[in-house]
Amino acid sequence: MxxxxxxxxxxxxxxxxxxxxxxxxxxxxxxxxxxxxxxxxxxxxxxxxxxxxxxxxxxxxxxxxxxxxxxxxxxxxxxxxxxxxxxxxxxxxxxxxxxxxxxxxRRAKLDIVLDKLKTLEAARSVGIRTPESWQPRIGEPLAERATTLAYPVVLKWSDPPAMFARLDAAGLAFEKAEYAGTPDDLLRRLSRYEALGAYPLVQSWVGGYGFGQMLMMADGAARLRFQHRRVREYPASGGVSTLCATVSADLHREQMAKSEALLAAIGWEGPAMVEYRHEAATGRYWLMEINGRFWGSLPLASQAGACFAWEQYRHAVLGEPADATIAYRPRRARYAIPDTKRLVQILRDPDIAGAGRPPFSRWREAAAYLAEFLNPRTGYYIWSWADPKPLLRDVTGILAKLKR
Incomplete structure (x- = not known):
């Protein structure tokens, strides 16, 4: 070339x-x-x-x-x-x-992936399973509907970026996800937002583990595909990935085809992660959301050899065709500071998982945390022997923030 x-x-x-x-x-x-x-x-x-x-x-x-x-x-x-x-x-x-x-x-496509209701509608149109969802409205009889739901449920904003300023102005903290175990618990949580004039989306809680399929879309087709599973998250009840691992491209092929069909139906161009909860026992996949941007666990893909930024650049700038021979290596990637916070959180409260899930084992989690330092396949989100200065810059920034 x-x-x-x-x-x-x-x-x-x-x-x-x-x-x-x-x-x-x-x-x-x-x-x-x-x-x-x-x-x-x-x-x-x-x-x-x-x-x-x-x-x-x-x-x-x-x-x-x-x-x-x-x-x-x-x-x-x-x-x-x-x-x-x-x-x-x-x-x-x-x-x-x-x-x-x-x-x-562009804005029209971005609006679809940022609005969970629009994302769920698009997913159902291509045969992807979605959790039962309810968007409460001001003036709606909430108590009546709340008694019909299967619990636990998860509360999350349909379009988070649209809510940041409104929540801040109302003196309310943005919550990525909240859990309610009973109708009364749900109504209590919803009541916090009544004066705001908007309620978060309510979804049935689904089991399984976090599973992501990442694609680089161009001209209606995927130029690069990658998939991984979340091993650990912070907060431990569900949040950003602190440890993730590659999943072989030979697995989940049918679901990958559906993910590609979903992004093609939206008309998406560029990188995106289609995020699921996957129940291995039943083989079911539940769509959680589409991240229409470079995602948090991008370091794993890059270290494994799936180079999404380079793929986007070389297609758009150099006009090079897709390389169908791209294969990625088995790897794990760790976000060290949030992973440490997660362990501290579990040591303080093993029941933090919530949503009817069993408590964590303090000893098992501590042992797994320490053992990961010895895994030769584990890389880090920031640390790199070949490029060490970013970690030093990060630590300096943390110390400066603590000093302030």
Missing amino acids: NRPHPLPSAIVLGVDTAIGLTVVRELGRFGVPVIGIGRSAYSVGGASRYCTRFVLRPKHHALAEWLPDLIAETAAAALISISEGDLLDLAALPDTIGACRVLTP
């Missing part, structure tokens, strides 16, 4: 997290000059050896006020963004700024 040398540069907007760091490392390893943009001097991606230039993001300025000038100055050929907030802002800008391709989803 003949490629220009040097390769055109790329801007990565949002290098403050392990996700942005992974994108910087991945593109840099393939020889792409990377301009990283972060909100803090402690941005981990800005410390990477693969970040050729770090730009501190201007505070209190909209993207449209400064981003086009930076693109013109750097002559970047592509812009990749990490956070949902930035994806929403970029969706209001053209998909090309000068000669730079803005490799982010």
